[in-house]
Amino acid sequence: MAVTRRRTYVPQEIEPKWQRTWVERGVMKAADASERRKFYNLVMFPYPSGDPTVGHMRNYVIGDLIARFKRMCGFEVLNPFGWDAFGLPAENAAKKRGNLHPRDWTLANIQSFRRQLEMIGILYDWDREVTACAPDYYRWTQWLFLLFFERGLAYREMAPVNWCPVDETVLANEQVINGYCWRHEDVLVEKRYLEQWFFRITDYADRLLNDLDLLPEWPERVVTMQRNWIGRSHGVEIDFPLDGRAEGLRVYTTRPDTIHGATFMVLAPEHPLLPSLTTEGQRAEIQAYLEASRHQTDIQRLSTEGGKTGVATGAYAINPMTRERIPIWVADYVLGSYGTGAIMAVPAHDERDFEFARRFGLPIRQVIAPSGGERIAQDRAFTSKEGVLVNSGGLTGLSCAEAFERIGAELESQGTGRRTKRYRLRDWLISRQRYWGAPIPIVHCPTCGLVPVPLDQLPVTLPAHYERLSEQPEWYETKCPVCGGGARRETDTMDTFMDSSWYFLRFTDAQNQERPFDPELANHWMPVDQYTGGVEHAILHLLYSRFFQKVLQDAGLLSEPEPFKRLFTQGMVTRFGAVMAKSKGNGVSPEELVQGQGADAGRVYEMFIGPPEDDVEWSDQGITGCTRFLHRYWRLALAPETIAVTSTGADAAALRRKVHQTIRKVTDDYEGFHFNTAVAALMELSNAMHEHLAAGGERGMGWEESVRSLSLLLHPMAPHITEEVWSEIGEGLCADASWPVFDAVAASESQVDLVVQVGGKRRDVLRVPPELPEPAALKQALASPAVVRAMADREPRRVVYVPGRLINLVP
């Protein structure tokens, strides 16, 4: 008998069947031409490691949930997937396992990863799959490089760069964390002076900063991190005359208002004027200082906190406001790479200058005083801008802001300075000296110089043989595309962040053989409506992608200024206190989950475990609550007759009310990413349904509505079990069904709890209509024995009444 057969819920018996059905029916295929409103849902494409855990699956479950939910709400959903498949881990793994090729390792991982996604029921439009290491993808990455090159945004320059001695390649600034390599937390990055490729991201600094205002649906902290990373400051460049020389010394300061307090100057060790400024008497000491600082890594320079070092050059500059002669020092607390590499030091109003002046006995002169006239502490710098000028000649008495403008204007009219801005952001170093990346499509010709590879010769494919490109002459020896003479291919590859900076565009037109994408299709689908991924990409990937979007907008290929409309950053999953990973021995694999509790229970649990933006601790027994919930749902939907009637008095209107309250709650929670409370609401509904049956409730239309609604609301989280139930109670696929419609009338309560307080303390609860008028409420409250006792013959001096919530009698 059919009923007997389906009395038990066995996830392994139904899950593969529905996974096949969804694929056969093309459930997640996105149509470019559709009557429906588009919704571009994207999860960050992963680097395909071999052993994904349920921790990794968390954001794919979130993405799948949103995609399924939006489809049911009537959107044409684009929900694609791909692989960030270039990069060093593949090379390192290949090296470790002998003669394995990075490509083979990567492609095997992709297969395994994809299988695990599929077995937990995650659907994508696989027709649009993108693989960064495939020639038909990196061909277009190279195409985009050449676009940047033509637009003057890619350049080659000798520069001191960050070098990771383990990976044997350079790193972008963004990939250096406190002086350590981002991939090896115990490996110090070295400084090397090399010729490298850069992207002029600093040209876009203002737009990258200003357009953050277009992103109200990004997490505040990500916006803040980007803002700080770009680090725009407004200041003034000032030329300080040098004593006894014609040329000046240019400095950058954000505090020109403190110029009367500038009692010395400091040059960075790299400053070009340093050798010519150094006097004979100081030369030996300066040489020794430079020698010492050159051998220091960044981390060592940073660790000199609490003890700044420096040497006087013997030269002097003239303070243009006070006409004083002030000494010029060299110190490595001034960076050669920021501003002009030289500063005016105002020890009274800058902590670093203060510390330096204290150490070397240089004069400290206060020129700003708190506006309130308070005395300032003598043992530290007064750095507030809320003050007025003192000891500042004709400017004395002005506020800091007024003085900034006045001095700026004065210097500009004299031609000795100008107001300007600076950024912390540096140009993006994109070249890497390894094998497993997209080759930079440039040819070095001894006669023609840097020659871009013609577009019709793309892609410049990687040689089949796995070895550093610069070691493979048979690959890099070529002919110049312009003059035909002997030439050499660029042997650097591109940073993998290049691949991920535009993949979301390729998804809109993944099969295009003529161009990276058709602008019309890209503009149809873009921007990404919902982007979900880890916070670890808050700066790097998201900043680079925004940069690409803007460059392509300038090139006329895109119309939107920003690629990602709404961003969600999910937390990590830990187990036994550490981030879940196969290598740490604390991972739970998708296979284990599917074979144990089933994909649906795992998905529901991942959503229920905690707020999705928080890190959460996986609990092996915590999941049982979700398993029980699914079993209960199964029994309610398919075998309600097995639930024992233990009382009478079922209320059909109450059930219907609960159903509609749940529709509203779950819909709002899905929209607002409160998946944990959505699960709780569905559990509540199933509890109410169970009580309804236990109280002898009938199983007519109201009951059916509750089963259908619960199935639809649960489907995005637990698609297999709901699909199986739907095949018994509904038409077509549950995945294709429409989202339930909320009925406000059905959801409204005729009677609500009214809390009665006496002096702010809860004394009783009354069942009353929600809009009960105050006099009636007061009358009922005063009739309550508990209230009579608490009032103790006193009269209410005051009554606070909030209809539908509480009445508070204040004696």
Next chain:
RNA sequence: GCCGGGAUGGCGGAAUCGGUAGACGCGGCGGUCUCAAAAACCGUUGGGGGCAACCUCGUGCGGGUUCGACUCCCGCUCCCGGCACCA
């Protein structure tokens, strides 16, 4: 050091335009079923007091505002994340 986020039962967490603190779940306890156990199901579960109706304390700590504070304000402690000589 600076910026941001947080602290609620045994545990994960709900509830923040100020209005029943602890939804939902885990675990615990008691029970049904069973030869027994598991599973499932039912009941119960913040602390203290009381036979009970009830009373009382309780959202990191100390103050304050309010009829009423997990929620707002002031001052702390601790935890997490980001940045860290950017002039």
